[in-house]
Amino acid sequence: xxxxxxxxxxxxxxxxxxxxxxxxxxxxxxxxxxxxxxxxxxxxxxxxxxxxxxxxxxxxxx
Amino acid sequence: xxxxxxxxxxxxxxxxxxxxxxxxxxxxxxxxxxxxxxxxxxxxxxxxxxxxxxxxxxxxxxxxxxxxxxxxxxxxxxxxxxxxxxxxxxxxxxxxxxxxxxxxxxxxxxxxxxxxxxxxxxxxxxxxxxxxxxxxxxxxxxxxxxxxxxxxxxxxxxxxxxxxxxxxxxxxxxxxxxxxxxxxxxxxxxx
Numbered sequence: 001x002x003x004x005x006x007x008x009x010x011x012x013x014x015x016x017x018x019x020x021x022x023x024x025x026x027x028x029x030x031x032x033x034x035x036x037x038x039x040x041x042x043x044x045x046x047x048x049x050x051x052x053x054x055x056x057x058x059x060x061x062x
Numbered sequence: 063x064x065x066x067x068x069x070x071x072x073x074x075x076x077x078x079x080x081x082x083x084x085x086x087x088x089x090x091x092x093x094x095x096x097x098x099x100x101x102x103x104x105x106x107x108x109x110x111x112x113x114x115x116x117x118x119x120x121x122x123x124x125x126x127x128x129x130x131x132x133x134x135x136x137x138x139x140x141x142x143x144x145x146x147x148x149x150x151x152x153x154x155x156x157x158x159x160x161x162x163x164x165x166x167x168x169x170x171x172x173x174x175x176x177x178x179x180x181x182x183x184x185x186x187x188x189x190x191x192x193x194x195x196x197x198x199x200x201x202x203x204x205x206x207x208x209x210x211x212x213x214x215x216x217x218x219x220x221x222x223x224x225x226x227x228x229x230x231x232x233x234x235x236x237x238x239x240x241x242x243x244x245x246x247x248x249x250x251x252x253x
Contacts, residue, residue, distance in 0.1 A: 005141050008088075008113065008156070012149035050122045050142050053150035058117070 011037040068095035068181035087157025097125030188217030209251035
């Protein structure tokens, strides 16, 4: 995901801000990392460039 | 042939037609499926950013791959986000939001629990996803924004219009086509 996407993403649980933690990037594209809810503490993975912002109860079926 | 992602059909073509004519600014497609409509937006519409979301991970991968190819060709890319409807998006984020919801009315005893079923079934009413989308979409729209919503007669056109009005939107039918078993319309919603 492009880092600029942070302007429009929020925690799906309560619409609060997310904090970006980058593990692997390619220019302005974040390939691996996670988004962490600043209020809920919930962790949302970024894998293969795609942030997974499904709430925890919808995340199990792959 | 990808079998776990909804592939473009007549409904996709109608939504793309409306998107090319009416989309502006920051554009979001909810339930993007293969990402085909989002790609049409990136290639042909007067938009400045294209975001595509889906609950299905295979759909998100397909949209991201289209985005990478588009960028290589010098077009806008597509930002793929996995999420449920509008849940992961902030208020005042988009000038245009497009949605072709799963709308086939489905007997709950008759549902197949896989990605293709999820891409097609709109629950018993056909409005299982459409109703919560209509109720929430005003939140993510910027002032002066618009929604492009595909409505099948199978999901009850008048019921959809009532929902749209109770959510405080004005509506106009911008595209409409009849098929043997349904009439498909694109509603443009504005505040």
